[in-house]
Amino acid sequence: MSETSRDCGCAPLNDKSVVQPDKTKLLQRLARIEGQVRGIGGMIADDRYCVDILTQVAAVKSALDAVAMQLLENHVHGCVTRSLGTASAEDMAAELLEVVKKIR
Secondary structure: OOOOOOOOOOOOOOOOOOOOOHHHHHHHHHHHHHHHHHHHHHHHOOOOOOOHHHHHHHHHHHHHHHHHHHHHHHHHHHHHHHOOOOOHHHHHHHHHHHHHHHHH
């Protein structure tokens, strides 16, 4: 792979620094999720009904999955698409499969 950053904002495999497209939206989503997690802590402290707490836990998990999918979409449309002409397709496929395993 090229040792320089790609236009999509992703860096080479050996460089973990990344600039995400739609960074502001991702950070806003994560801030909302953070608030939801704090809310769950408050619900537990207040001895709220277990089903209500579990519903909120499920909502947080779903929200985190949505963030992960957005990041994966950014990676596929940017890094993967652009690197196919410059990198080993086998290396890129292996990296992509590892990412999918982590988020599933």
